[in-house]
Amino acid sequence: xxxxxxxxxxxxxxxxxxxxxxxxxxxxxxxxxxxxxxxxxxxxxxxxxxxxxxxxxxxxxxxxxxxxxxxxxxxxxxxxxxxxxxxxxxxxxxxxxxxxxxxxxxxxxxxxxxxxxxxxxxxxxxxxxxxxxxxxxxxxxxxxxxxxxxxxxxxxxxxxxxxxxxxxxxxxxxxxxxxxxxxxxxxxxxxxxxxxxxxxxxxxxxxxxxxxxxxxxxxxxxxxxxxxxxxxxxxxxxxxxxxxxxxxxxxxxxxxxxxxxxxxxxxxxxxxxxxxxxxxxxxxxxxxxxxxxxxxxxxxxxxxxxxxxxxxxxxxxxxxxxxxxxxxxxxxxxxxxxxxxxxxxxxxxxxxxxxxxxxxxxxxxxxxxxxxxxxxxxxxxxxxxxxxxxxxxxxxxxxxxxxxxxxxxxxxxxxxxxxxxxxxxxxxxxxxxxxxxxxxxxxxxxxxxxxxxxxxxxxxxxxxxxxxxxxxxxxxxxxxxxxxxxxxxxxxxxxxxx
Numbered sequence: 001x002x003x004x005x006x007x008x009x010x011x012x013x014x015x016x017x018x019x020x021x022x023x024x025x026x027x028x029x030x031x032x033x034x035x036x037x038x039x040x041x042x043x044x045x046x047x048x049x050x051x052x053x054x055x056x057x058x059x060x061x062x063x064x065x066x067x068x069x070x071x072x073x074x075x076x077x078x079x080x081x082x083x084x085x086x087x088x089x090x091x092x093x094x095x096x097x098x099x100x101x102x103x104x105x106x107x108x109x110x111x112x113x114x115x116x117x118x119x120x121x122x123x124x125x126x127x128x129x130x131x132x133x134x135x136x137x138x139x140x141x142x143x144x145x146x147x148x149x150x151x152x153x154x155x156x157x158x159x160x161x162x163x164x165x166x167x168x169x170x171x172x173x174x175x176x177x178x179x180x181x182x183x184x185x186x187x188x189x190x191x192x193x194x195x196x197x198x199x200x201x202x203x204x205x206x207x208x209x210x211x212x213x214x215x216x217x218x219x220x221x222x223x224x225x226x227x228x229x230x231x232x233x234x235x236x237x238x239x240x241x242x243x244x245x246x247x248x249x250x251x252x253x254x255x256x257x258x259x260x261x262x263x264x265x266x267x268x269x270x271x272x273x274x275x276x277x278x279x280x281x282x283x284x285x286x287x288x289x290x291x292x293x294x295x296x297x298x299x300x301x302x303x304x305x306x307x308x309x310x311x312x313x314x315x316x317x318x319x320x321x322x323x324x325x326x327x328x329x330x331x332x333x334x335x336x337x338x339x340x341x342x343x344x345x346x347x348x349x350x351x352x353x354x355x356x357x358x359x360x361x362x363x364x365x366x367x368x369x370x371x372x373x374x375x376x377x378x379x380x381x382x383x384x385x386x387x388x389x390x391x392x393x394x395x396x397x398x399x400x401x402x403x404x405x406x407x408x409x410x411x412x413x414x415x416x417x418x419x420x421x422x423x424x425x426x427x428x429x430x431x432x433x434x435x436x437x438x439x440x441x442x443x444x445x446x447x448x449x450x451x452x453x454x455x456x457x458x459x460x461x462x463x464x465x466x467x468x469x470x471x472x473x474x475x476x477x478x479x480x481x482x483x484x485x486x487x488x489x490x491x492x493x494x495x496x497x498x
Contacts, residue, residue: 041070045078052085055236061089076113080106084118087125092237100129116151123149124160128167136172143168155192162188163201170209182206200229200238207245216253223249240269336481340489343479347443376423383420385410396436397464403429434474437463441471442479445487448494456483 048063064086071079087102107122109115127142143164151157162185169178182202189198203226210219223245230238243266250259389409395401406429407417421432441463444451451459460471460483475483 041067041073042075042078044070045074045082049081049085052089055234057089057092057237060085064089076109076115079109080113080115080118080122082106083109084122084125091125091129094132096129096132100126100133103129116149116153117156120146120149120151120153120156120160124164127164131167131171134171136168139164139168139172155194159185159188159192159194159198166202167205170205175209175213179206179209182209197229197233197235200226200235203229204238204241211245211249211252216249219245219249236269240266243269336485337489339480340486340493343442343481343486344446344490344493347439347446350439350443379416379420379423382410382412382416383424385412386417386420390436394440396433397440397462399461399464399466401433401464433464435478437465438475438478441465441475441483442486445483446490448491452491452494456487459483459487 044063044067048060048067051057051060051063064082067074067078067082071082074082083102083106087099087106090096090099090102103122103125107119107126110118110122123142123146127139127146130136130139130142143161146157146164147161149157162181166178166181166185169175169181171178182205185202186199188194189196203222207219207222207226210216210222223242226238227242227246229235230242243262246262247259247266250256250262386406389406390396395405395409398405403414403418407414410417418429421427421429425432427435441459444454444459444462454462456471457468460468465471465474472483475481475486479486
């Protein structure tokens with residue numbers, strides 16, 4: 001035994017040393033590959049970002065989506081920017097649900113990496129996406145997160161808080177208050193000395209609001225602000241939006257000359273810059289393309305793995321699997337041993353003394369009256385006679401023992417006996433009977449000296465069971481273990497005691 005323990009200890013130490021060495025080797029080998037992949041994905045993200053800023057949304061979407069399978073190799077900023085710009089592209093095309101899914105991923109990474117500016121930006125985008133999908137509660141939720149932030153950039157936090165209040169007011173609660181908040185937002189940009197492009201969102205929202213209520217002059221006034229800023233900052237998707245708004249407003253105003261002019265500009269820009277058909281094609285084929293590229297990448301990586309690396313990985317997996325199996329097996333054995341010992345202790349207590357049983361009903365369907373009290377008392381007395389009979393001479397071990405036999409023994413009828421058992425034991429006659437039989441079987445299986453030579457089937461039949469499957473099910477229900485495992489552990493414990 002001592003030699004066995006020493007060899008086991010040496011083998012464990014050698015295995016641990018081998019695992020650590022192999023893991024270190026794999027980490028070193030992977031670092032070079034990871035560095036190269038990180039550089040490549042960074043270049044891809046930067047290219048996609050530049051295409052987005054140039055207004056080439058379909059190309060940007062294709063480029064940025066091609067980087068998604070490599071998110072594991074991305075640094076934090078590339079990860080955030082990838083999902084942010086893809087979200088913006090979906091937002092520009094009116095696919096607010098897809099935009100929100102991408103903003104959510106960027107937001108979670110920004111929070112974990114403590115990127116305050118990105119966190120603020122994602123929260124407002126998530127809130128606005130919720131507004132556009134009509135989800136007021138979610139918009140308010142993101143607004144609370146934004147307001148509760150301990151931000152260093154208080155101006156940005158204040159600006160976006162005002163902007164969101166304005167949107168929620170215009171879309172859900174109080175349009176007049178929303179207008180006031182949007183105007184405050186525009187004034188705050190000037191008073192805080194912030195970038196003028198931040199007036200784009202409130203100006204666009206006010207233009208749309210005034211158009212909806214028929215105040216076309218006010219709508220055109222804010223549209224002019226919106227348009228000039230979009231052109232100044234070369235924001236292609238917003239320029240397309242302004243042309244469409246001009247087309248609508250002049251049509252409503254009856255100025256068909258201007259309406260046709262902006263209609264022509266809108267369709268030209270829509271086809272050349274936004275390319276909605278290209279967007280839909282890219283969006284619908286992305287999942288299939290992503291799967292194909294992933295499969296090709298996996299195949300390429302497999303080709304670069306050397307025979308030695310494959311062997312090392314196999315060894316590591318085998319060692320870990322063996323270690324995991326041993327660990328789980330030991331935990332399983334310990335748990336079963338503890339369960340067995342608890343059952344054995346219960347058997348010993350049952351043999352040494354009979355626990356005092358307080359016979360009380362498990363439930364009362366109606367308030368107790370004088371009549372029901374007398375019925376309960378009669379049932380309690382009957383149940384006590386049942387317990388006394390069951391504890392005398394083990395009648396339940398007879399395979400022919402039945403409810404009618406029990407009723408005759410306690411001088412009652414089957415209806416009252418069944419009712420008393422249901423009321424006071426919490427189960428039916430079958431469960432009640434199986435409980436007695438299993439307790440006796442449990443006692444006999446532990447008594448290795450007297451019953452150790454018997455099979456499980458024989459023990460089951462000796463306590464009244466006629467079906468092995470019924471016995472196995474009942475035994476496991478009452479003890480938490482199978483009869484065979486219980487008998488095996490009883491025999492092991494018996495050898496230790498000897």
